[in-house]
Amino acid sequence: MAKRVSHWNDGCPVARALDVIGDWWSLLIIRDAFDGVRRFGEFQNSLGIAKGMLATRLRDLTERGILKTAPASDGTAYREYVLTKKGSGLFLVIVALRQWGEEHLYTANEPRSSMIDRETRAPVPRLELHGKNGRRLTWRDTEVLKVVRK
Template identity: 50%
Template sequence: MDVTLAEGSAWTDPACPVARAVDLVGDRWSLLIIRDAMDGATTFTEFRRRLGIARNILTDRLRRLVEQGILDRIADDGDGRRHAYRLTAAGQDLFTAVVALRQWGERHAFAPGEPHSVLLDGQGREVAELHPLGQDGTPLSAGASHVRKIES
């Protein structure tokens, strides 16, 4: 399923992948819901407990994330009143972006020595720092890359 903008909304910059991604998942609560879904949260109650978010805001963000194809809503009981939320393939594909934001936060949002959570791999080791690479494997930076606009 392709990720789509909620009905009645317009893209901030229709030709820019960064702008489209921010339009879809760039608000604080949406990203934190996605982060918690990656960490195992599946129910409204779990998201609310972990985030301390108001019910109406959580309801709205979960609805939007489902509409946008980032989460699936699945009946969690026999009568259809309770639901679980699971990341779709598009939602799971946000893992690298969430890790990049986390690592940026570790470098720039904490004072030296200030405690913070740490992301570990399956063997309990800290996840290596992400670095974009060129096709030949050389590290890239903003100064060593450029955007080519595709005209239709």
């Protein structure tokens, strides 16, 4: 198996973010945390992941400040995993992945989960990127200014 190469120092925020959350188990753990999963056994049951793999991913996400451990909310001796402010900042990433998957990976009548607004019970609208002037932006309307390394 090839060793994973780090792109932390590439000057690219996408590469750096993927170094932290770029494997699918980590993203699914974060998704489950947004859905209220908090305990090791709950993550394992939800994902069907091996204990060792789950322990490694939870440790990495905790060390990188995405999750933190807290005393169990029911007062037992267990510890729970909760999203930090940094971890909560990944909400739009998860929503964007969800919406991309809904648009491109399902047939029209295929059953799937859906995201709704708790207050109105209406489906959450598609995410859009807008410029400072309010105009909707696509990838063709943006560019990345690369860092020049000396």
